[in-house]
Amino acid sequence: MLKAANISFGYTSKEVIKNIGFKANKGDYIAIIGESGSGKSTLLEIIYGLLHIDKGSVFWNDEKLLGPNFRLISGEDFMKYLPQDFDLMPYTTVEENIGKYISSQDKNKDKRIKELLKVVDMAEFSQTKVKNLSGGQKQRVAIAKVMAKEPEVLLLDEPFSHIDNFRKNKLRRDLFRYLKSKNILCIVATHDTTDALSFADKILVIRNGKLIANKAPEALYTNPKSAYIASFFDEINKIPLNEIDPNDISKKSVLLYPNQIKLAGKEGFKATVIASYFKGSYYLIEAVLNKTTLFFEHPSTLENNQKVFLEFIKK
Numbered sequence: 180m181l182k183a184a185n186i187s188f189g190y191t192s193k194e195v196i197k198n199i200g201f202k203a204n205k206g207d208y209i210a211i212i213g214e215s216g217s218g219k220s221t222l223l224e225i226i227y228g229l230l231h232i233d234k235g236s237v238f239w240n241d242e243k244l245l246g247p248n249f250r251l252i253s254g255e256d257f258m259k260y261l262p263q264d265f266d267l268m269p270y271t272t273v274e275e276n277i278g279k280y281i282s283s284q285d286k287n288k289d290k291r292i293k294e295l296l297k298v299v300d301m302a303e304f305s306q307t308k309v310k311n312l313s314g315g316q317k318q319r320v321a322i323a324k325v326m327a328k329e330p331e332v333l334l335l336d337e338p339f340s341h342i343d344n345f346r347k348n349k350l351r352r353d354l355f356r357y358l359k360s361k362n363i364l365c366i367v368a369t370h371d372t373t374d375a376l377s378f379a380d381k382i383l384v385i386r387n388g389k390l391i392a393n394k395a396p397e398a399l400y401t402n403p404k405s406a407y408i409a410s411f412f413d414e415i416n417k418i419p420l421n422e423i424d425p426n427d428i429s430k431k432s433v434l435l436y437p438n439q440i441k442l443a444g445k446e447g448f449k450a451t452v453i454a455s456y457f458k459g460s461y462y463l464i465e466a467v468l469n470k471t472t473l474f475f476e477h478p479s480t481l482e483n484n485q486k487v488f489l490e491f492i493k494k
């Protein structure tokens with residue numbers, strides 16, 4: 180088990196990681212989400228042992244990790260870290276880039292390289308020099324590279340940022356299935372929440388260096404505690420309660436995803452349509468309810484300035 184206990188850190192006197200703690204089990208996939216600058220990369224670097232912390236500790240199987248000030252080579256052996264700006268050797272082949280991390284004494288070296296290239300769908304490029312690959316292809320090689328010497332913990336920073344959607348879905352499925360089968364704990368910093376929702380065991384949400392949620396994807400999606408959290412998953416409507424109930428004086432709001440607002444009969448709340456956006460399997464309708472702009476899903480386009488009645492479906 181990996182445990183981060185009360186970690187705080189600042190590059191300067193200003194703390195950018197504020198008292199973060201969490202636990203993760205072998206084979207888990209933990210997604211770290213948060214807006215840019217919230218501290219995701221810093222947290223991964225602390226866990227890996229690249230940044231020294233004065234406050235808090237990281238434990239692996241109850242053993243406290245020493246951190247960079249007490250190790251000759253920074254970075255723990257049982258972990259691998261893929262930074263946001265991954266580096267590969269441009270003038271050597273894909274196969275050599277990955278093979279560099281596997282001992283030449285290893286009888287299974289060739290088999291292992293083939294297996295990893297299959298996971299990232301790069302088998303046909305094994306003899307290609309890295310400099311001749313696209314950005315997304317390089318990123319896939321970089322992912323294979325950090326898995327070469329099978330780690331117990333894998334830390335990935337925005338691992339799919341250069342990979343187009345067409346490839347991304349298959350890569351995510353193949354990669355996370357592979358990591359589960361090998362019982363590798365994987366911690367991924369991402370602001371793309373599709374992979375977090377579909378594959379993560381837990382999602383950690385960071386805001387301004389603070390951990391503000393640590394939950395399983397469904398629980399987090401269904402019951403987001405703030406618009407910040409919900410906005411990672413979808414366009415979010417924050418509707419003041421007094422727009423719905425004129426007698427309400429609580430000044431509170433309700434959070435609704437676009438799929439929780441529907442057209443209703445004349446009993447509903449009256450709104451005016453501003454625009455319809457085609458989204459493939461539905462239209463996202465922008466409308467105004469009194470003073471609040473909101474978005475809802477509808478099977479067809481609606482006319483601009485059309486008056487509609489809406490109902491809210493809170494699960």
Ligand code: ADP
Nearest residue numbers: 190191195213214215216217218219220221222
């Ligand atoms: P994220 O990965 O979520 O985008 P980072 O961990 O990179 O966030 O950054 C967290 C905060 O730390 C930001 O305010 C950023 O400006 C600051 N920061 C990151 N790296 C450094 C550094 N090397 N020196 C000083 N400040 C840094």
Ligand code: MG
Nearest residue numbers: 219220263336
């Ligand atoms: Mg980052």
